Amino acid sequence: MIFSTKAEYGVRVMAHLAGRSASDGPASLHSIAEAEGLPQAYLEHLAARLRRAGLVESRRGARGGYSLARPAEAITMAEVVRALEGRIAPIECITDGADGNLTCVREGEPGHAPCPTKLLWSRVQGSIVRTLNDMTLAELARPAAPAPTRTEAETLNV
Amino acid sequence: MIFSTKAEYGVRVMAHLAGRSASDGPASLHSIAEAEGLPQAYLEHLAARLRRAGLVESRRGARGGYSLARPAEAITMAEVVRALEGRIAPIECITDGADGNLTCVREGEPGHAPCPTKLLWSRVQGSIVRTLNDMTLAELARPAAPAPTRTEAETLNV
DNA sequence: CCGTTACCCTAGCTGGCAACTAGGATTTGA
DNA sequence: TCAAATCCTAGTTGCCAGCTAGGGTAACGG
Secondary structure, eight states: OOSOHHHHHHHHHHHHHHTSOGGGOOBOHHHHHHHHTOOHHHHHHHHHHHHHTTSEEEEOSTTOEEEESSOGGGOBHHHHHHHHHOSOOSSTTEEEOTTSOEEETTTTSTTOOOOTTHHHHHHHHHHHHHHHHTOBGGGTSOOOOOSOOHHHHHHHOO | OOSOHHHHHHHHHHHHHHTSOGGGOOBOHHHHHHHHTOOHHHHHHHHHHHHHTTSEEEEOSTTOEEEESSOGGGOBHHHHHHHHHOSOOSSTTEEEOTTSOEEETTTTSTTOOOOTTHHHHHHHHHHHHHHHHTOBGGGTSOOOOOSOOHHHHHHHOO
């Protein structure tokens, strides 16, 4: 498994929130956990990460809960996954800076050539980040989807 | 970390083998471990996986060792990573069949709609597999690289 | 205001597995 | 026949994903 359940559950929480109309008010973690069949106590940690990343807003007290901090169209999946998983790197030695550039941690060490395999891992990392960047939460909001369309089915296959 | 050290070390072993000229004969694990600074006993397990996958050939006994089973141009990184890591899936519920098609394990379960997030994970998986498929081991064979060329440097950044 | 509902925070646990190590059996070249 | 190598099966061990526990704090409703 490439991503942990943090990303898996967290993305489902975000998709759940995106699927609600704003007029419904915030959704409580309790209701989300029940609807998605996920452990509520665990979701609290994930919700905290999402909140700290500025992706959701919370309201405390009775009738409180979580709602999206921005419209779903303005939230990329890269933001979501990064908030949940931390930095996205295929292996230890590849790091992605804030500017999006990749560096091998061994670079610059005197007498140490960069991993010969950096080219591979950089490409993998790049393709993942690009894919996550190009997708917004709005695309995941389930509109009571009937059957996948032809184009969707094609996209799903490698 | 997305990939484990199995992929990291194993790819380095393959790159090492690809960097040798065929006339040198097989390379012993001992020499590879020393050159790459990796634990030899651990590499034995990885070499076994690579051999079972038909990616390397082994010769036992004195002056034995490992060599590529095919020219580096004919080995895709997808094969290598798959041999080392097992199936490549971003999260538990996404599985890639031998045909390259992706399915969500929950599909088909009566009364259970497919993950709304399948679209996301499928795309991520697809982009990873595509990247790995499009790259051959030959591209990783270090040609005693002096300094990275301009084009290489550009490719490295996202 | 008071009780209920929810978020919020820190701490801990625990089973599984990644990342090795150990030790021997087997094959082969010189 | 010896030494060098692969091969095979079994461990071991530290860490961390994936939770649970228990309280504190804010807000709403009546």
